[in-house]
Amino acid sequence: MTDERSAPAGAVLVVGGGISGLTAALEAAEVGKDVFLIEKNPYLGGRVAQLNQYFPKLCPPSCGLEINFQRIKNNRKVRVHTMTEVKNVSGGPGSYQVTLESKPRYINNNCTTCGACADACNDERDNDFNFGMDKTKAVYKPHDHAFPMKYVLDKDACSAEGLQAIKDACKYDAVDLDMQSKEFTLDVSSIVWATGWQPYDPTNMDNLNFNESNAIITNMMMERLASPGGPTGGKILRPGDNKEPESFAFVQCAGSRDENHLEYCSYICCMASFKQITYIRERYPEAKITVFYIDLRTPGKYEKFREEIMADENVTFVKGKVADITAEDDGGVTVVAENAVTGEKVQEKVDMAILATGMEPAAKEQAAALGLATDDNGFILADEGMAACGCAKKAVDVVTSGQSATAAAMKAIQAGR
């Protein structure tokens, strides 16, 4: 189904509803611009919503996101479309015609999140929010603090009887099995790309054997394991056998600063690992932790945090790139590296290894398909009528994402004058 929607003159389109897109949308709307904020997920908040805590203050993601959700709720200038992506862009600076496609949620605005539909549903799907470490029902709430707070139905994961049971269970008539994809076109004066990042695929590094052992996880899986809303309710347990690990290894630059993978530094991975050491220490005061690194990069304001963690006598730092990780019969793994300072070969047997995988631009392929200007790594470059911000533009932390989103909003509001 296609429909034309008129957008008010000078409207701004923000693509991506993570912390950068939320910030850019609100900054533009609060000076009076009409803003369309589109997001491909069924919820706003992006990757920050998946973190257990975030530095520098180590607060839960809700403390930064919820205030933005309130501002969105209270601002009629921002129109949000979740489960929506850009299909085509034409026109030029000051006047773009953008075709968008919204996927069906199968749950309408009558949803009160009472959960009766999920109780009636026996079909399950892998929980992508928790990187497949657990399952949800086929009709599910994306996560505990989701905004908009509404269920979503994964129709493909549901049997015909299951669909009927879900529909019958809802006393608010919120289940609409006939919902269809919708295409619509907007005229906007400028576009802000805030499409963020995705974790670099750990299976690309053959030597790190990600698929060979449940003891090898990524840094984002660690965020979910440590989160109260995660698959283990916040206990850091080894996937598969639920062992409480007594020893851990962090493998820094897993794919980053490597011309065969990501040639750049992802900027936050050292800080993310230092932060995750605090998660481990809180739960396992005696655990032994080894960090394998090329260089430790904790720029400026983060130096003090690094110093505090390095004072922990049960954390050992080995300067050396990991050459190999091998699975052991007891469920653990051995991490092999050459110590670049002493020249010795190090073999460390641990219960869990965490790969500090980097951030690659999420919209790399889409940007190429739409003909957007990008650098060689797929980060979006600004042009006359479009701006990019946050991790769509460069691998950065939340504070820097916010700053670049404000700058992008400034540029966008000027384009429509």
Ligand SMILES: Cc1cc2nc3c(=O)[nH]c(=O)nc-3n(C[C@H](O)[C@H](O)[C@H](O)COP(=O)(O)OP(=O)(O)OC[C@H]3O[C@@H](n4cnc5c(N)ncnc54)[C@H](O)[C@@H]3O)c2cc1C
């Ligand atoms: C392990 C790890 C831990 C981290 N911990 C911290 C921390 O403690 N503190 C900190 O400051 N930073 C941390 N970061 C970095 C932080 O996650 C990023 O700075 C932040 O997510 C950037 O926000 P963003 O909005 O630019 O991108 P994202 O969070 O990726 O949001 C982008 C949004 O755009 C949507 N999107 C993507 N493509 C499309 C499309 N084509 N159409 C529509 N929507 C689309 C996505 O679904 C997503 O919702 C961490 C990173 C990692 C890897």
